[in-house]
Amino acid sequence: MVAFCTSHTAAAQEDLLKLAEAQDSTREGPMQATFKGTRLVNGHTVETNGAGALLFLISHRFGALNSGAYTFWGLDQATIRLGLEYGLNDRLTLGMGRSSLEKTYDGFLKYRVAYQKPAGLPVSVTAFASTALKSQNWLNAENNYDFAHRLTYTYQVLIARKFSDRLSLQVSPSMVHRNLVETPTGETNVLAVGAGGRFKVTKRTSFNAEYFYLLPGETADAFRNTLSLGVDIETGGHVFQLMATNAQGMIEKFFIPQNGGTWSNGDIYFGFNISRVFGVKEQKKW
Template identity: 65%
Template sequence: MAKHLLLSLLLLLAPYLMQAQDDLLDLAEALDSTEAGYVSGTFKATRLVNGHSVETNGDQELLFLISHRFGTLNSGAYNLFGLDQATIRLALEYGLTDRLTLGLGRSSLEKTYDGFAKYRILRQLQGAMPVTVTGFSSLAIKTLEQQLPERPTAFSSRLTYTHQLLIARKFTERLSLQLSPTWVHRNMVATRQDENEVYALGLGGRYKLTKRTSFNAEYYYLLPGETADQYRNALAMGFDIETGGHVFQLIFTNAQGMVEKLFIPQTQGAWEEGDVYFGFNISRVFSLKKEGDW
């Protein structure tokens, strides 16, 4: 537990630690005030599909995110092909700076609370830095009541940590790709065969269709192990639709969960069997800057 808390703390302290980096980062900071040469809009939203993108909130911007997943399409007409069933996550994300974002959320699935920090370490710069790199660290807590109350579970056993390095490049105005090496640690697992440490590699991208719409796809490959043998890789596809201050994301995925703890090591759905969840993300950004701060 201590090493994961330390990693989370290091991510929170990253803005200060990065001041001691090499000349390339110093150059980037010097250009930051003019935005000269920087590549913007790698993705439309802070989520690629299920997982996070490299994007962070702007300085003093508050994002309200509603994520919704219906039941599986193969649940039949009686359940209106999944529309009678639903899970939901509500979240608030705040940009302490235009590089550092903190967020809190609550999912109905397993009654999970989660908190995270994202820090944009590097930003794609024409002729100098080929990619944008963002560090992500989260803590999730399962609060679902125990099936055996006479055998209480310690609080620490309910915790799951996720650490990611999000690496993305905007190749053209239409095409952006992202690589997401991922480490998930679960303090307690169901059986002795389950793995406390789960490693995965996320791959995803966005292709812009029109000025306000894009097609997005995302795949998390579980590295070989017991978890990979028992569960499936999460595959999600969807469309981003920008409407003023909102970004509306329509999603099809074999993962019911909407936080890393759930959709990376616990996906059970099979696309070929129709275990596909339709859902959406909708986000609204509010600027909390005072007029004199502009």
């Protein structure tokens, strides 16, 4: 009798497990954690903060590797950005930051337009818009510049797909509008396409790559495309990102339209991002 009850209970549990697996395999909820953080390397990912989540981000880039032994191959030099990002809701994130490069302040909005779903849309889509303000004094004080000349605007559509637990890819059509250009014939609107991905190596580490291609024009002739390689390490509530890149700037204003560094010449900047999330209010669970 006991044996019969035991076998019957085991069979029932097995049937319930199979039913749960079947329900999970047909679940139509949104795909979660396409990327580990809100940054791939330099550029933004499709990820937004959850409602009430406050993210504090420290971004740091050393000097160029080819600067030589006198600067300890760039380690004596530093460029830093401090940023805050807050999830107004599960789709909309507001962010702001300040970079030491050109003493630049920036603010941005990210809106999650659509989520990838197993039985629905095959990609996630996020709209991104930012404004950057250069507060550094003009080199030539006699130049009759207006306040508007300090502003640069960036617009992006971030499109990503999580192909498996290990692999996620993203493409980022971008436009940077500059109110002040380097030359009289310089392009006010610079078009570029970013592409990148993440490959999960272990449960807490991944390898990331990112490339921004400038569409043909004067800017593409005068400046260089940005290539960045990085490693993500998750440690509890922190995400620690190590990277090497040929761009010293950490916002779109710098690494898309005005990057002069090349990997072949040793213009390689080692750096890191450290992010920490604080729960201001309870987040919604899917």
